[in-house]
Amino acid sequence: MAKIIFANWKNKITTEADAVELARATDAKGLVLLPLHEFLSEVRAVVQHAELGVQDYAPDAFVSGARYSLVGHADRRAAGDTDGIIAEKLALAVRDGLIPILCVGESRAERGSGVTNEVLKRQLKQGLSRLRDLNFEICPVYVAYEPLWAISNGVDHEQCSVETAVHRIAYLKEQLLHLGCGVQAKYLYGGSVTSKNAEEYLYNKDIDGLLVGAASINVEELKNIWHSASKS
Ligand code: PGA
Secondary structure, eight states, X not given: OOOXXXXXXXXXXXXXXXXXXXXXXXXXXXXXXXXXXXXXXXXHHHOSSOEEEESSOOTTTTTTTOOEEEESOXXXXXXXXXXXXXXXXXXXXXXXXXXXXXXXXXXXXXXXXXXXXXXXXXXXXXXXXXXXXXXXXXXXXXXXEOOGGGSTTSTTOOOOOHHHHHHHHHHHHHHHHHHTOSEEEEEEEESSOOTTTHHHHHTSTTOOEEEESGGGGSHHHHHHHHXXXXXX
């Protein structure tokens, strides 16, 4: 089955005209476009195949056409979203009918001091903690492993190997089993994904899709990544 690609435009597409043009040029099944919230309705009006999401939970996201919501993305955590805020946003997203994508990942310093597993465990456990307030049998959630040191914003970022990503995802899966909630999780990798390395991640059976930032606003790059996903 084809794997899913989330195109996180972040704040790089800043006009409605550019957002609409990029959406038109990349519109494809299996792709989820995450424009800035303010352009959601305009993008919705032009896409026929792609699905839509928001970069952070918003109360009007579902009615504006989004089906997915990032929560706990590195940019939001850096802007002050605590695990408690993230948990609340995740539960609100589920309540609204959105599928949440919970982003987790350790910083370079945390990796250096050997506390990656503790960080991932805390972010996962706390991020899902408010779900118990809701009444559901099975709740679909994406968990995106995005190590901060691999995200392309930083000057000294480095690539996270597929082996490391898979190792961390295996740990997250194990932790989710311990939590024993009705969450039906799928796992994404994100951090400096390009058309050159996308296949390595996509061809691994433990990775269900990719969260792509910088490369997702380049039409050729995104098309090539999508193409790899549709073959995977
Ligand atoms: P990147 O961003 O692909 O540019 O590293 C990923 C993200 O921030 O979601």
